[in-house]
Amino acid sequence: MIKKIGKKIIFEKADDLPPNAMSLGTTEFNETGSWRNERPVVDKDKCIACGICWKFCPDMSIKEDAQGKAEIDYVFCKGCGICAAECPVKAIKMIEEEK
Amino acid sequence: MIKKIGKKIIFEKADDLPPNAMSLGTTEFNETGSWRNERPVVDKDKCIACGICWKFCPDMSIKEDAQGKAEIDYVFCKGCGICAAECPVKAIKMIEEEK
Amino acid sequence: MLEIRVHGRGGQGGVIASKILAYAFAMEGKYVQAFPEFGVERRGAPVTAFIRVSEGKINIRSKIYEPQHLIVLEPTLLGAIDITEGLKDGGFIVINTKKRPDELNLKVKNSKIATVDATGIALKYRLGSSASPIVNTAILGGFAKATGFVKIESIVEAIKKEVPIKPEENAQAAIEAYNSTLM
Amino acid sequence: MLEIRVHGRGGQGGVIASKILAYAFAMEGKYVQAFPEFGVERRGAPVTAFIRVSEGKINIRSKIYEPQHLIVLEPTLLGAIDITEGLKDGGFIVINTKKRPDELNLKVKNSKIATVDATGIALKYRLGSSASPIVNTAILGGFAKATGFVKIESIVEAIKKEVPIKPEENAQAAIEAYNSTLM
Amino acid sequence: MKYSIPEKELINPGHLACQGCGGALAMRIVLKTLGENTILTIPACCWSVIDGPFPYSAVKVPLFHTAFETAAITAAGIKAGTKKVEKEYIHSVAWAGDGGTFDIGLQALSGAAERNDDIFYFVYDNEAYMNTGIQRSSATPKGAWTTTTPTTFPKLESKKDLDAIVAAHNVPYQATVSVSYPEDFTKKLEKAVKKRGFKFFHILAPCPPGWKTNPEDTIKLGRMAVESGIFPLYEIENGENYTINMPSPKKELKPVNEYLLKQGRFRHLKEKDIELIQEIINKRWEKLKRLAGV
């Protein structure tokens, strides 16, 4: 029997598997936020909602908040820093993750 | 033991063979004159020794005679007719092989 | 079991001839096999094909080493190769030539020789080009006549089914050959 | 047999650290094995490597499931993954951090914890870039000090032989780490 | 928030690309425009890892993982299959790295282009075999370090001119694009979606570990590549009609040295090496302008 724990898929035995290794779930099981050394932090006051950070994020980790401003999805954000680098008004800062 | 009968190479047994199928003789064993339906015949009077037939023969079957004129090597000539077609003075005729 | 060998030159259609002939036999309810000599012959080089015909299923699947009958599409081959290699006694040899059988001087012991001018017939029906007429259908008429093994009607029907270009003319050529075969 | 596990992130040199350490042991006459966790980890993702050390030939060639000792190159990992999985009692854990062992609050039963500021030392010797300093050589000094299993001289020599870029500085970093390890 | 490219995401986060991966971003942009009537074929490349391990997947369209050398032909096979079994028109998409395209997959690509198979072919070009740890491909630029072109003997040969090779096949549509210019990219995709036959996209996709660059510089590097003319953006229709999109053919190219020196893989280059590279760029740029008739 196939179990699901959150986004994780747990097989018990061969019979559970699709024979051709067909996918059954999404990579959202993989919380890549843990990869981060630095975290982007949005200064909402500065943000002009231009969408540039959203456009360039390779990890779909920028969302819109209620005000239409940028909001980071820390579950997945890998901390690459592209958003900070590309923000035209420097509304995003990268700060070191706590060690 | 490897025997040679004319240009033909006769093996007796596996030991005679080069292990990698290396050639030991030339295709001259193969008298391709037998393929001919028509034979080129040179009219030596017309031949101006321009060498054009020689140049175009795919079977190296045109030689020089004592006068420097074209001579056909009937052992190999396959009778394609190129020489006759290309001869600028029509010194070569194709005539049917006897049946 | 009938075992027949066909001789021709690369490009002449000897292999197709063998197939048509086999088909003709098959239409008469026989089991057949037709196959070429397994080579890489080029245009102009001598080629060979074979036919087996039997009342029952043919299990044997090796080559034919000792045919009983021969079909020769190209008279110039008679000088070039030994067409009678392995030939069994007592069969038929059908040859495309203008000559009469007795003019040929073939060294065979007990075979019956038949000749037919398949080239002339092919030219008449404009089969192939004049430089290389296609004689493979005509000669089958000769074979039918000489041997009596297969009906000319079967040959004609096989030709009509198997020959894509000018089937009618090819059939006519076979009939004409049938009618002009010399023995 | 010593069995050691190394934790780091893709790009930090944890696998090389394991190899240098193994080499250092080998120079002291030991038989060694050093190998990475066999994965496809990308830059940033957690990676693991292993070392076996023995007096005799090592025949066993399966992975290490229950290491006795740990080396942790990246303090942020302590939160991200369970570094103590399968850990045997009674070994050493050497961690790159500015903190003192007792500040770490690690849930381990009987392991001795040592810390060393490998990052600080790497930065000082300009190993790697300031954004991603290379801490793998420094921490080995800490390991030598904490465990006493291998001489710092062997570590230094192994570094000099194995590290192609800035071997001297890396060696110095290891020595400085050796001298500043806290337990 | 302003959305200058389609809002809809057809890939999921949690995928396994490195921090700042240009190749991941490229896929994100492409799927936005192609939409759900798309079937992907991916040969061995970083994306065979990025998409996630079984039983997970990052993309929300069907994806067939195929052998390294077969991207174009597998996509052509899929196209032929869908023609027979599906009622809807389907974009059959081959998505490969530069190694899978310029090298081991070139023959299949050329075959599909010659037959004008009705597929999309995308190469996300990170200029080396990244998935196996940064070895030279024929897309690796002259002078670059890789693990098989050590700094003692960096790559001698120029980058293979794949775009010219594809153009020689006279395919209906082809373009060079960059993750740093998503709007240009999207516009070209929209154009191509309407065409039938073979459509080819060459994407420059910066790769932080492979180029030895900082992840946050991915977009910047893509921009510098375009502006310096080392990777100009242009389209070709039917192998003949060239349109240069960027940089402006009227302006001078920005010098390439800044682009090169931002990357660890070029850091060993001497000044005269860089000059040589600059020369080659200038020459190619002139040629491109000639072809575009500007």
Add this chain to the structure above:
Amino acid sequence: MKYSIPEKELINPGHLACQGCGGALAMRIVLKTLGENTILTIPACCWSVIDGPFPYSAVKVPLFHTAFETAAITAAGIKAGTKKVEKEYIHSVAWAGDGGTFDIGLQALSGAAERNDDIFYFVYDNEAYMNTGIQRSSATPKGAWTTTTPTTFPKLESKKDLDAIVAAHNVPYQATVSVSYPEDFTKKLEKAVKKRGFKFFHILAPCPPGWKTNPEDTIKLGRMAVESGIFPLYEIENGENYTINMPSPKKELKPVNEYLLKQGRFRHLKEKDIELIQEIINKRWEKLKRLAGV
């Protein structure tokens, strides 16, 4: 007798080519100039039969028969080997048919060209897979019959522009040549022999059974191909410098219909098909002249 090309023969008669084979003649011409310091690599093609069955061989230089798809790379391997073990400079020569070049061998060819491997590559182009009995290759011209492009559905696609593909690799020397112009052919060979790096020759080699032509017309057809501009003779150096040798760029091309209709493989073509083909030729000829700057 007058010898306008080198007299020496490096192949033997008795070989197994058909009557009037252009491919056989091509080899004869090439070996005359390359001479005895030559090692041939031949993949599957008519020449694997022409050379003769074991234990015989038609050529008087070393010849290595190799797999169909590997001509260029096997020759590159041989070159690398001889570099290490031979004192003399050796011409390592890949000799392949169009199928082995345009299709299944293209990738190896492109790889060798990209690395600028120091070899000769000759394709004798008879415009189909002849050895296996006349199947379509990507070198088969538009409109031609082959056994896989029956007259009910003759080849749709144009001949792949391999010369442009090779040119995109910027190789030191490449040329188109014809067996009907042995002197031009020889001159180019002499030029190429002096170059180091990748040298490419594209030979049009008429094939009587494959083209359904009379054997005696082989040379004539080669000439008509050149004069009609369907196969112009030209050279390219470093992928850039084009020189047109024949026909004269100053004169009008001869119409192609005579060339086509002499061949059985085109006999099914309708007038408008021929017009279309003529148009394509004219366009390509204009393009070639543009590239050559004439």
Add this chain to the structure above:
Amino acid sequence: MSEQKVIMGNHALSYGAVTSRVQVVAAYPITPQTQVVELLSEMCADGTLDAEFIKVESEHSAMAASIGASAAGARAFTATSSQGLALMHEMLHWAVGARLPIVMGNINRSMAPPWTIWSEQTDSLSQRDTGWLQIYASSNQEVYDSVLIAYKVAENKKVSLPVMIVLDAFFLSHTSENVNLIDQKDADRYLKPYNPEFKLDIKNPHTFGGLTTADWYMELRYKIQKAMEDSIDVIKEAHKEFKDLFGREYGLVETYKCEDADTILVAIATAASTAKEVIDELRKEGKKVGLLRIRFFRPFPFDDVKKNLKNSKKVIVLDRNLSPGNGGIVYQEVKSALYNEPVKPKVYGYIAGLGGRDITVDTIKKLFEDAQKSEPAEVKWMEVKI
């Protein structure tokens, strides 16, 4: 209703594909397979067959295209031989791992170098570890029928594996003989349209073949082996249904006068057909001999082989192939299959007929003679000139 034709083995394959209503054909020419492709391309051109024909640039691509088409849910067909088969090798593994019911004809031809175009089974037998089902045919009728049977088996959800139909170069491929073609309507009753459990489906998007770690890869291989084992019954059913509809009977193996035989010849392909002549002759001489023709070499028909051989005293295996450094492949596998049986016949292995050397009635007789008077050995050669 059925039509009788006289066709070569290659055309039997083509007609089999047509009768099976294949939807995508991707193939590349090679002697001795070309006629398969030529006829199919004609029939696609003139509309006889409603299929996409991809004229690929290599066999590697032929298999890759077939894989793509099959993954998209279409019925895919291809054919090749020797070098072409070898060039496909990576993709042969692929078709299996992807569990795609592709059917391919392979015309056996010996492997180069030196160049050769003649019959030998090393090309396909050396693919024995790729996971393809393999049928070795011994007549053109069997070739034709096997195409339909192959799809029937391959597409069965319990199997989902590709099938190779193997025929000897020239001895079948170029030999024309009587073949009864099945009426399309009847064929359609036997073989239903392909309706895959999984396919690339935009309405139900999934990824196929993603990176699989040590956690589950082994189980996927287990499932392939299981499918092979399950295919035995599926094949038997397919054969039974075929017989019921069309009257022709096939098995995993074919036996000929085995019941009371004390010496049994094991062979595959056309050599087994010729061997029947020998069996008949020897039987006439009063010798208790029989023939076991292995028709399905994969899955290896363990039960049939054991059952039919166990009561014999001597087994003679004829191998038209060579695994250098070991010996004949069928010999090896037959011995291995019998190994753990309580009572075992002596098993003799002979290699014969490589590179197109003819296997005649005489050749086969010699095997019986030699096995009478000698002991088995790892590698014995028949009719090699040494």
Add this chain to the structure above:
Amino acid sequence: MSEQKVIMGNHALSYGAVTSRVQVVAAYPITPQTQVVELLSEMCADGTLDAEFIKVESEHSAMAASIGASAAGARAFTATSSQGLALMHEMLHWAVGARLPIVMGNINRSMAPPWTIWSEQTDSLSQRDTGWLQIYASSNQEVYDSVLIAYKVAENKKVSLPVMIVLDAFFLSHTSENVNLIDQKDADRYLKPYNPEFKLDIKNPHTFGGLTTADWYMELRYKIQKAMEDSIDVIKEAHKEFKDLFGREYGLVETYKCEDADTILVAIATAASTAKEVIDELRKEGKKVGLLRIRFFRPFPFDDVKKNLKNSKKVIVLDRNLSPGNGGIVYQEVKSALYNEPVKPKVYGYIAGLGGRDITVDTIKKLFEDAQKSEPAEVKWMEVKI
């Protein structure tokens, strides 16, 4: 004089190539082989190795280039893994038919799909019919030493065949351990420059591999088989000379406590190394167990296998591979080898460790346990989750 290093198996291959003074390297990267190529390209770049390095565009070309170089008389080396090996397949046959003494490293990795990069021997074992000699190594020292031995054997005129050195992905390829490198001068005494009997030689021009009819093709295959058989003695000599010069001893097989064993485990590669631990443990428990490691799988060491197994009661074969539709490859071949012996042990076969699943001390113990209490079967799985 020799230097000790701590190197991964991949580098052991590279160093082996350097010590063997290879002249042409043509290779293409693939996980888990890349380090072999990377180190060699570095050493070619900096002059440590005086060789031509051809950075080919595919593995198919890697083997073709090696073939060309070897045919020209140079010592050629390459390395690959799984998909790359499979892609070379046609050229593997080629190297054998052309009789070229190429040496290749293959890092075992399971075959896709699904994608996988982990250890399993199906990739190389499924090349068992191509005619390559195959060495399965179980330590990095053995990998390194085997490169020299491989050339020594391959280049012997009696052999003239290519050799594959196989090492498990990660378990050897990426595992660094103590390796003693041989001093170049000593190595040169062992391995002389390659001096081929035949080569592409402008001074003595010949054609190689021309079309060969049924007249003689079979005899050429016979010679390949003969070379395989002759290689047994050549290998033994090469091992002896190696031992005399460098002190390390190898055999076609390695035995461990076999003499008095009633149960013997047969395994290849690293699993056989781990098994020694198990043998030791079980011996301590008083069990008479032993290990037979097959080092050369081609030529198959019939005599050594028979000799060492014939006095045992039970043989357990561990297969990290699968031939779908048959079973474990080593199992099959061992049974086949023992078949005609007068007295035969029971032979058990188990499939374990596919796709990188770890084969631990526990795994191997379970084999012994299972074989104690059960009967053999065609296919048994160990540690598969069903």
